[in-house]
Amino acid sequence: MTERFDLVIAGGGPSGSAAAWQAVQTGAKVVVLDKAAFPRDKPCGDGLTARAVSYLQKMGLADEVAGFHRVNRVTVFSPSRWELSFPKRPGMPDHGHTVSRTLLDTMLLEHAEKHGAVVRQGAEVSEPVLDSRGRVTGVTLKSGEKVYGDAVIAADGAYSPIKRALKLDSEYNGYSAIAIRAEMDADVPDSDSLDIYLKLEFQGDQLPGYAWVFPMGGGRLNIGLGYVNSFKNWQAINATQFLGEFLSTLPPEWKLPSIEELKKNKSVRAWRLPMGFTAWPPWRPGVLFTGDSLGAGKPASGAGISKALESGLAAGECAIAALENGGPDDFTNYAQRMEAAWGKEYRRGRYFHKLAGNPRVANAGIKLIDNARFRDVLLRGMYKKAEGPLHKF
Numbered sequence: 001m002t003e004r005f006d007l008v009i010a011g012g013g014p015s016g017s018a019a020a021w022q023a024v025q026t027g028a029k030v031v032v033l034d035k036a037a038f039p040r041d042k043p044c045g046d047g048l049t050a051r052a053v054s055y056l057q058k059m060g061l062a063d064e065v066a067g068f069h070r071v072n073r074v075t076v077f078s079p080s081r082w083e084l085s086f087p088k089r090p091g092m093p094d095h096g097h098t099v100s101r102t103l104l105d106t107m108l109l110e111h112a113e114k115h116g117a118v119v120r121q122g123a124e125v126s127e128p129v130l131d132s133r134g135r136v137t138g139v140t141l142k143s144g145e146k147v148y149g150d151a152v153i154a155a156d157g158a159y160s161p162i163k164r165a166l167k168l169d170s171e172y173n174g175y176s177a178i179a180i181r182a183e184m185d186a187d188v189p190d191s192d193s194l195d196i197y198l199k200l201e202f203q204g205d206q207l208p209g210y211a212w213v214f215p216m217g218g219g220r221l222n223i224g225l226g227y228v229n230s231f232k233n234w235q236a237i238n239a240t241q242f243l244g245e246f247l248s249t250l251p252p253e254w255k256l257p258s259i260e261e262l263k264k265n266k267s268v269r270a271w272r273l274p275m276g277f278t279a280w281p282p283w284r285p286g287v288l289f290t291g292d293s294l295g296a297g298k299p300a301s302g303a304g305i306s307k308a309l310e311s312g313l314a315a316g317e318c319a320i321a322a323l324e325n326g327g328p329d330d331f332t333n334y335a336q337r338m339e340a341a342w343g344k345e346y347r348r349g350r351y352f353h354k355l356a357g358n359p360r361v362a363n364a365g366i367k368l369i370d371n372a373r374f375r376d377v378l379l380r381g382m383y384k385k386a387e388g389p390l391h392k393f
Contacts, residue, residue, distance in 0.1 A: 005031045005118075007319055008149030010125040010139055010162055012038065014305055015291030015312035016155030017108035020117040021059055022316030028323075030117045031147060033139065035124030038109055042101035043181060043269030044305070046222045047071075047194055047214050052306035054092040055313065064107055068097035069217030071194050078198040078370045096194070098214050098222065100183070104305075123147075125156060127165040128287065135329060136162075136286030151319045151328045152287045155312060158274050160293040168279045172295070172346075174229075175276025175353050177209065177302045180239040181224025181269060182262045183216065187255040191215040197246070198366060200225060202237055206363045208356035211246050223247065223256075226273070226302055230357025239270050273297040273304060276350060282338055283331035288315045296342075299349020307342075314338065 007023050009016045012034030023030045048056070048068070056065045072095050075083045088094045113119040129138035129146055138148035139162070154162040197211040209227030216222055225246055227234060244259030262268045278295035282288060290296070291308035298307055318334035355361050 002146065002148060005029045005147070005149040006323065007031075007151050007153065007316070008139055008147055009033065009117075009153045009155055011155035011157060011291075011293070012036070012109045012119065012121070013042070013105055013155060013157070013291060013308065014108055015293075015296075015308035015315075016153065017105070017112045018055070018059065018309045018312030019153050019155060019290060019316035019319075020112035021108075021115055022313045023320050024112070024116040026320050028320050030112075031149070032109065032112060032117050032119045033123040033125055033141070033147065034109075034119075034121055035142075037121050039102045039106040041269070042105060043179070043271045044101045045179070045181060045212055045214060045224055045303075046098050046100055046183075046216065047212075047303070047305075048097040048099060048104075049303055049306050050086050050089070050092045050094065050096050052303075052309060053095070053097060055306065055309040057093070059111065059313075061107070061111060065097060068099040069190070069215060070192060071096045071098060071215070072192045073194075075193045075195045076198065077196070078366065080370050083193070098194075098216050100216065126161055128152065128162050134285065136166075136284065150323050151331075153290060153312075153315050153319060154279075154287055154293045155290045155308075155315075156293050158272055158292040158295075160279075160289070162287065163279050163289065163293055166284060166287075168284070170277050170280040170295070172277040172280055172350065175274070175295070175299070175350055177226050177228045177273040177275060177297065178234065178237075178239060179224060179226035179271055179273055179302065180243050181222055182243065182259075182267045183220060183222050184257050184262060184267060185219055186221045187253065188219070188221070188251075190217055190219065197225075198369065200227065200246075202231075202242070203233065205231075205233070205359035206366050207231060208353075208362050213250070221256075223250075228275070228353055228357060230353050231362075232357065232359070240268060243268070273302050275299050275302065275353065277346065281332075281335045282311075282315075283334050285330070286328045288319055288331050288334050290315045299346055299353055310341065311338065314341075 006028040007030045009032045124142040125139045128136045195213040200207040207227045211225035214222040274295035275297040279289040290311040296307040297304045
């Protein structure tokens with residue numbers, strides 16, 4: 001006899017695990033399916049913003065998060081050096097953390113399982129199951145097995161098989177970033193700062209993006225860079241070579257490995273980060289989309305973990321609420337929730353995405369940001385509601 005669930009979740013990353021944890025709080029019968037065997041690596045900048053930390057704390061993971069490497073400030077090189085602390089906001093900590101996705105994703109999936117979700121690893125979802133009306137009623141695994149549910153959450157990543165099979169598109173599709181990173185040991189004391197480098201040039205043009213150096217604790221660093229695809233020559237960039245060039249600009253006393261060494265030990269990973277709601281509205285009858293499957297990367301910075309957690313928690317709650325109040329044909333509640341939370345931010349982000357891709361605008365922007373007087377005005381505006389100190393160098 002085929003087992004049936006209230007909620008089938010395709011993908012065990014942060015958004016899928018968060019959705020599962022949220023849904024089981026109501027007593028719902030939930031299964032999470034993921035093609036990988038955990039722990040598994042996932043390319044990422046590995047930074048947890050204060051907002052991401054707040055979601056993890058609300059999920060009951062405060063003690064676990066406290067054990068991650070803590071960061072208290074952001075240092076920006078534009079190329080001038082300036083620094084800011086995390087602002088104090090209601091309901092959020094005044095700090096962030098860094099942690100490898102290998103550890104974070106495993107912790108989240110185990111947390112969902114501990115609270116009652118059924119977790120199946122090595123179970124690759126290939127496509128949705130549809131009823132005669134075209135409503136999603138479950139998923140088909142690569143093995144041919146079908147798993148049925150009253151609703152499905154597609155948390156299956158940027159290349160979502162569910163979204164592809166449904167042939168979904170969105171008027172906001174096409175906005176994305178390309179990122180590459182490597183994790184490595186360095187001869188440098190552990191820092192409490194997330195370092196951001198805004199001056200990135202390609203063939204004389206300022207790139208719409210940035211590089212980063214994030215401390216992971218234990219003498220390890222996550223170093224990477226990313227840029228948005230609105231730049232006219234983005235396809236001409238050899239991301240690996242570009243990362244190697246950035247590494248060569250960092251202090252020689254850090255004794256960083258060369259890009260060739262990093263490639264040899266397979267620590268260099270690149271990925272595409274959708275940032276434009278590639279499935280909007282974020283649901284179809286029987287299915288809701290979260291995280292990268294939704295295209296929920298933050299438009300300004302590309303930060304994805306907090307958005308994955310937020311969309312997963314909202315989808316888990318909204319899916320069960322809809323099932324309890326009418327059925328799986330309409331998840332308008334989820335679309336309204338996402339629009340209220342993200343609408344204004346993402347509209348501005350899409351505008352900025354297009355604008356920053358113009359090299360003349362990007363070049364002028366860097367000059368403006370590097371102007372001390374303008375920067376003072378900018379930072380005071382950012383911190384007008386914050387109580388934390390503001391440091392300038």
